[in-house]
């Protein structure tokens with residue numbers, strides 16, 4: 053069985069021809085292969101207008117310096133599986149630097165970017181996002197995944213100034229890891245969970261051995277955005293994902309299984325999303341956020357997703373403190389590596405493959421993503 057996250061990708065190679073159609077600038081009309089038929093179960097709100105929104109319909113914006121931040125985080129995780137955070141302590145200059153690295157990378161000529169192409173059984177590198185293989189249509193985006201050191205790939209991309217970009221990525225990893233740890237404990241603290249309940253977070257509870265991936269995403273301007281899709285609907289496998297987006301709309305979160313709500317870009321803000329493993333850990337109390345990214349005609353969009361998981365050997369199962377006679381465990385124990393394999397095979401149905409019991413309330417399970425269909 054795969055023991056590292058890199059092994060999982062070796063076991064589930066994805067053959068997406070990265071050499072084809074990644075020259076978006078040359079496409080002046082939307083090729084049929086990119087023309088999405090919208091998921092028929094949910095109306096999409098591509099031209100979502102914030103003026104029409106009531107406050108209750110916006111992804112919560114939380115100021116982490118407030119004394120009641122933990123309560124706000126708990127509420128947001130419970131009802132949205134997502135929120136946007138400001139005053140998070142990550143230097144704005146670092147966010148600008150990582151955006152600039154991503155921008156420089158995606159602005160390289162296509163043939164140059166392909167020098168750092170991800171191999172079919174590889175985890176890191178440039179190409180279409182892995183989830184592309186689950187959708188019948190192509191996505192209007194390109195990505196660059198970093199797991200471990202980006203040194204080899206960055207040397208290919210920038211023979212002269214790879215150092216600078218490596219340092220930015222390393223600092224980003226340090227800052228994001230620390231923020232993820234902080235947010236995990238604030239959110240779990242609201243459920244009465246302490247460090248003693250989660251020994252795998254390390255002796256200091258600092259998640260030091262947790263692997264993470266940094267994913268750069270680029271959504272070029274699109275000649276026909278209403279018929280295209282930047283990144284199809286999905287949940288992340290992580291415990292938490294933190295998304296930095298430039299000042300261009302695109303990220304949408306599914307609200308109450310019904311409506312897509314745009315996460316309005318806020319200067320210096322970071323979007324925090326519950327991943328499937330935090331969903332399992334909290335026995336579904338904090339549902340993983342189904343999200344997607346749409347594109348637009350005039351502005352290129354960039355995002356950087358920090359995908360944070362548990363140590364590879366940690367068995368993630370519903371926390372004992374959250375269980376009781378009327379709260380049976382809904383999921384069996386699973387490691388991140390095993391779960392990544394489930395995701396690679398079953399994609400948005402992966403959670404149901406580790407479910408052992410239906411929610412006792414008999415209510416509609418908001419995380420039953422088998423309902424999301426394309427085409």
Ligand SMILES: O=C(O)CCC(=O)C(=O)O
Nearest residue numbers: 267269295303345355357
């Ligand atoms: O571009 C975005 O805002 C979302 C990115 C995302 O969902 C991902 O990389 O998993």
Ligand SMILES: [Fe+2]
Nearest residue numbers: 286287288343
């Ligand atoms: Fe995502």
